[in-house]
Structures are given as structure tokens and as C-alpha cells.
Amino acid sequence: MNNSNTAPIPGGLQALEARLAHRLAARLSERAEQVPSDVAERLRFARERAVERARDARTAAEASHVALTAGRSALLGLAAAWWVRLASAVPLIALAGGLFLIQHWHTQAQIAAAAEIDADLLADDLPPSAYSDAGFAEFLKTPRE
Amino acid sequence: MASEKELSDFLKSIEKRAYKRAVYAVRDEDAALDIVQDAMIRLAEKYFDRPAAELPLLFQRILSNATMDWFRRQKVRSAVVRNFSEFESPEADGEFDILETLEVLGDSTASESAADSVSRAQILLAIEAEVAQLPERQREAFLLRYWEELDVAETAAAMGCSEGSVKTHCSRAVHALAKALQAKGIAL
Numbered sequence: 001m002n003n004s005n006t007a008p009i010p011g012g013l014q015a016l017e018a019r020l021a022h023r024l025a026a027r028l029s030e031r032a033e034q035v036p037s038d039v040a041e042r043l044r045f046a047r048e049r050a051v052e053r054a055r056d057a058r059t060a061a062e063a064s065h066v067a068l069t070a071g072r073s074a075l076l077g078l079a080a081a082w083w084v085r086l087a088s089a090v091p092l093i094a095l096a097g098g099l100f101l102i103q104h105w106h107t108q109a110q111i112a113a114a115a116e117i118d119a120d121l122l123a124d125d126l127p128p129s130a131y132s133d134a135g136f137a138e139f140l141k142t143p144r145e
Numbered sequence: 146m147a148s149e150k151e152l153s154d155f156l157k158s159i160e161k162r163a164y165k166r167a168v169y170a171v172r173d174e175d176a177a178l179d180i181v182q183d184a185m186i187r188l189a190e191k192y193f194d195r196p197a198a199e200l201p202l203l204f205q206r207i208l209s210n211a212t213m214d215w216f217r218r219q220k221v222r223s224a225v226v227r228n229f230s231e232f233e234s235p236e237a238d239g240e241f242d243i244l245e246t247l248e249v250l251g252d253s254t255a256s257e258s259a260a261d262s263v264s265r266a267q268i269l270l271a272i273e274a275e276v277a278q279l280p281e282r283q284r285e286a287f288l289l290r291y292w293e294e295l296d297v298a299e300t301a302a303a304m305g306c307s308e309g310s311v312k313t314h315c316s317r318a319v320h321a322l323a324k325a326l327q328a329k330g331i332a333l
Contacts (some may be wrong), residue, residue: 014316016207016240016317017315017319017320018291020319020322020323021287021290021291021315021318021319023270023293024276024291024319024322025288025291025292027268027269027272028162028165028273028276028288028292029162030269031165031269031270031272031273032161032162032164032165033161035161035164035165039174039178040161042178042182042205043164043178043181043318044160044292046160046178046181046182046185046186047153047156047157047160047185049185049186050152050156050182050185050186050188050189051149051152051153051156051189053186053190054149054152054189054190054193055149056195057189057190057191058193059196061194096155131293143187
């Protein structure tokens with residue numbers, strides 16, 4: 001029985017465990033450095049491949065970032081083009097509006113003229129039917145004596 | 146963000162230990178190399194934009210996951226059996242003194258002759274064999290905590306368990322190693 005040599009308190013035992021563990025780890029490190037050359041070579045190859053993949057991933061991420069930025073710019077450009085097109089359409093809209101107003105004014109003028117004629121006819125001494133009476137027309141053509 | 150050189154230097158600094166960890170776990174050198182390569186590529190592809198300081202913990206976790214993935218793919222029955230040994234009740238340490246092993250290991254660093262050198266190589270092999278014999282979780286906790294020098298919280302994060310479990314696994318691993326080495330006369 002060697003229990004009398006063991007540290008009596010848990011803290012002491014933990015310290016012993018840690019010291020032993022670190023010494024064992026040091027031996028493992030020593031051993032790990034002794035890997036065969038072919039293994040070391042394959043590890044080097046794996047490391048280089050991984051670094052290459054990281055480079056590719058970084059490039060791809062940067063490219064997608066650039067594409068995103070370009071997309072945003074294109075969207076802004078598209079919005080600007082939309083405003084330019086709208087501005088160029090303003091004269092056409094003004095022309096169409098003007099034509100509509102002219103047409104409306106012309107129609108109103110025709111209605112006003114017709115109303116004036118109708119008012120004159122109704123206000124005259126002769127009844128309107130007299131103008132369509134053939135005998136009255138003949139009477140008007142006959143020279144007065 | 147870690148630069149290309151930082152990533153390369155980091156991978157170079159851990160590649161041999163990572164390989165050994167994988168060998169201890171799967172006991173197949175080719176598979177271990179594949180696992181390490183897989184872990185390196187996963188780290189490079191998914192975490193290339195992380196700061197260099199975060200790489201060690203990330204890599205340990207990825208390596209653990211890659212090892213587990215390998216086991217899942219291989220469906221190695223023995224791995225399951227080894228894991229079950231975690232649940233075995235710990236044997237009584239009544240006749241075992243961790244201090245004796247510590248003293249012996251401490252003495253082995255003295256200047257050595259050729260015979261000592263051979264003996265030392267045998268000791269290293271024996272230690273490695275005993276580490277490989279540890280139950281999966283104990284070995285992982287021991288290697289992460291003391292070999293990779295992660296602290297308890299980082300080890301727990303890498304293993305996906307509580308800090309208490311890490312302490313328990315580490316303690317059991319150290320005791321098991323000390324006992325096994327002492328039994329081999331590594332009274333060294």
C-alpha cells in the first residue's frame with residue numbers, strides 16, 4: 001500500500017495529475033514529431049490544399065461581394081434611367097393634354113354657336129317652321145310690288 | 146480575418162498532433178490522414194474569414210466531428226464497444242500511487258546514453274500505446290486539455306459536454322495512464 005504517499009487533499013492530487021498529464025503530453029509531442037516522411041509529406045499536401053481552398057473561398061466571397069455591389073449600382077442606374085424616361089415623356093403628355101383641351105374648347109364653342117342660333121330662331125317673330133315651308137320660301141323670293 | 150500565411154502556419158503547427166490524435170482514435174494511418182485532410186479543408190472553406198485566434202478551437206471541434214463522421218461511415222463496432230467502457234465502474238485505486246509514475250517520468254529527462262535513448266523510445270511507444278487504449282472520450286479530453294493545451298471551458302466546448310465532464314474524463318485518463326505505465330514497469 002502506497003496510499004500514505006498520495007497527496008491527502010484533492011487540490012494536491014489535481015496538481016499531481018496536471019503535472020503528470022503535462023509530462024505525458026510532452027512525451028506525446030516528442031513522439032508526434034517523429035512521423036514518417038511520407039506521412040509528413042501527405043500532411044504538407046493536405047495543408048497546401050486547404051490553404052488553396054481557403055484562397056478560392058476568399059476569392060469567391062470577394063467576387064460575390066463585388067457582384068452584389070454592382071447589382072446595387074445597376075439598380076440605382078435603372079432607377080435613374082426610369083426618371084430620364086419619365087422626363088422625356090413629359091412633352092408628349094403635355095401635347096396630348098393640349099390637344100384634349102383644344103378639342104374640348106372646340107366642342108364647347110360649337111355648342112355655344114348652336115345655342116346662339118337656336119336662341120335667335122326662338123326669339124324671332126317668325127316661327128321656326130316657316131323656314132321649312134316651301135310656300136313661305138317662294139313668297140320670300142317673289143319681288144315685292 | 147486570418148491571412149493565408151496565418152492559416153498555413155496554424156495548420157503546420159497542429160498537423161502532426163492532429164494526425165496522431167486521429168490515429169489514436171481510428172487506429173488506421175491512412176484513415177487518419179484522410180480525416181486530418183478533411184478537417185483542414187472544412188476549416189479552410191468554412192472559416193477562412195475567422196480571426197486567427199479562433200482557429201485552434203474551431204479546428205479541434207472540426208477534427209472531432211470529422212473523426213465521428215468517419216466512425217459513422219465505417220460503423221466500426223469496436224468504437225462502440227470502446228465507448229461503452231466509459232460506463233464501467235472505475236476500479237479501486239487502492240494500491241496505486243500516481244506520484245510514483247510522476248517521479249519516474251520526471252527522472253527520465255536526465256542526460257542519456259545510447260541504451261537510455263533506446264529505452265526512452267520504448268517508453269514513448271508505450272505511452273502512445275496506452276493513450277490509444279484509453280476510452281474515446283477520456284482520450285479526447287486528455288489530449289485536448291493537456292496536449293492541445295485548451296482550457297477546461299474550451300475543451301468542454303470542443304467536446305460538446307460540460308466542464309465537469311471534462312475534469313472527470315481528464316482525471317480518469319491520467320489515472321488510467323499512470324496505472325498502466327506503472328504496471329508496465331514504466332517504472333521506466
